[in-house]
Amino acid sequence: MTKSPDIVIIGSGIGGATIAAGLASTGAEILILEAGDHLADRPENRDQRAIFQRGHFRPKEMWHEHGGSAFNPGNYYYVGGNSKFYGAVLVRYRREDFAEMRHREGVSPAWPFAYEELEPWYSRAERLFQVRGAEGQDPTEPFHSTPYAFPAVPDEPAIAGVRSRLKAVGMHPFSLPLAIDIDKWLNKARTPWDAHPNCDDGKLDAETAPLAKALLHRNVRLQTNSPVVRLEAASDGKTIKTVHYRLNGEIRSVSPKLVILAAGAVQSSVLLLRSADAQFRNGLANSSDQVGRNFMNHNSSAVLALSPFFRNDSVYQKTFGFNDFYLSDGNGGPPLGNIQLLGRISGAILKANLPQVPEWLLNRISAHAVDFYAMSEDVPHPESRVMVEGDRIILKWHRTNWEAHLELVRKLKQVLKKAGFPLVLSRPFDKRTPSHQCGTVRIGKDPATAPLDVYCRSFDHANLFVVDASFLPTSAAVNPALTVAAQALRVADHIASRDLAS
Template sequence: MTNADIVIIGSGIGGATIASGLAGSGASILILERGEPLPATPHARLTRSIFLDEHYRPKEMWREAGGAPFNPGNYYYVGGNSKFFGAVLIRYREEDFSELEHFGGVSPAWPFSYDEFEPWYSKAEQLFRVRGVLGEDPTEPFHSIPYPFKPVPDEPPIARARAELKSLGLHPASLPLGVDIETWLKEGRTGWDAFPNTGQGKIDAQTGPLAEALRDPNIRLETGAHVDWLEAAPDGKSIAAIHYTQNGAQKTLSPKLVILSAGAINSAAILLRSPSAKGKGLANSSDQVGRNFMNHNSSAMLAIDPRRRNDSVYQK
């Protein structure tokens, strides 16, 4: 095949979104995705298949620092991990961009403010067709454009809980969600967090930005393309070639620009296995690439009342 002007590695949230932003630019763009489209099978709405049999987990093992193997919660499909995401599309708050003191130390301020990001948050919310409402959450930062759709409606148990929380002077707020709730429920009456999106119910990287990008005839997607390593130019300041494997064949591309968006783990892994002058991998003069992974970590408070039954289908 002929080389593209721009090659995007990965079709998840990052790769698909930037591809949609480049649509109409006139550049020849190729997206390389190691996975294939997620097939529609009965497993997609079976709780046992997803949470017990781990039907969708990758057939690979990673290793902890001590060498113990484990099966990662990483998915290789068109659309990346977003095919299984909980569809919560919440903005950082204004103070998140400032210097913050935490229990473990001080987090430095970002080199730009929320105000600079805000227009792009608004664009992203339109692109992912987010359902939400302003005015419920007192921590919600300024929005230049309202959410494009009304929030997902409360089911009766959730509506009751909301009313009781409000009566206590609290501020329960609807999460902003990238979900076409009517379409999702037609395909099966389940929640969506960790359930694979095999149709149009969730607005994930594939059904949102990637679909928009592929309307441009200059943007193409190749699946089953596993990027092995990146070859740096002699001056070490650009990428001369992408080396990847597809259907057992070794292939090479030499685009003008490479966008690496293969996820937090695999982007680092690709850089680390790419040769460099100092032998530490590309873009790793600090020796910190892959060493500071930000995990999805949160705290929650759970209340159980044995006198009530929560029969809601989607609790988000």
């Protein structure tokens, strides 16, 4: 590219990479600015002590709680973003998640459009990420217009036995929709993939699926190690004129026709807030005063079920979940959440949280355990916020719906004990573990209450889009990655037909 690009995409995670794939065939000159670099193929990628005990891949930055104490967040800055480490579960929001849903602690508001509006894009996103899945197993599964292109990843024998036990006690386990080429992954090394970095090892993440497709087009260019530091509005305030970024210690600028912000729910809102100027004192795209508000992070816990009579010789484990408590508590009460298998827990992983216990003993314990992930919706709250104070990122997480999550964990423990696991332990995840951060620059129909319209376009600046988990009006109780990807494809088609049409 010898001139200013038509489009600058900030960030190469699920949102940024997928919208790049959706726009690549338009011929528009696209520049993707990524703050990080490519994840290198190193021995640490499959070294569980390096990943979990030494935090080899964790960022060096610190965020601050509201009130001052600092913590190291578990967000990653690589090409592909957090998806380089994700569990590759690409599940649709349920149809009911798009409507108003009453919880024990507050109301999850309705989306500005129904599930049926996004359904075709869900199907396209599943094909893009080569999702392996099976329909007809989960009673909460919404309508699919297109079947999965690949069969579900098979249960290993020990896990197939656990699935059978859960069926016997009345649960409805279903095969998780997974973006993983399991044979390719295991050929590299026999480890789980959940929370393990992917260097083209078999996970279909933002880099290996949509970004790889986008970069096949000569009009798309990726520039790494280029963190964006500020957006500058035009003098009339109606558009974004300039994107300022840092490269090799120097501040550089580019002036595209369209700016697509996809830096993640925290960093996207931080960039908008830090771009405040004399005209926009509360930050860009923020006439609603909603940028940074309604931060959501799933309530989640690890749950380990143990039995001396159960032997878990699985490698990857993460193949099924169940939603029997997703739409209600099982007795007609408010919803509780989703349950799915974690990647196989080893002694090396357990030792990260139990440093005083010998690893050999933890390996013996894990050999008789099966590991679950319980996840509940965090309801949006305006005082749950991302803020900036100078160079500091301030996270004021107003956690909601926690009692419902504790009830989900209690229900899961009861089910597992009934299924033959006499000892069940649980541990909640804290703010150091990013459990699907979202909601800080949400979509809506009213510019007084939402920064973005239903196509993720800023109400304040006509050439600015925010297409990452920031736009989500609700968190539901599943990984939002597929929903972000589906909306990114929908927005790409909208941009192609309206903004790039000749």
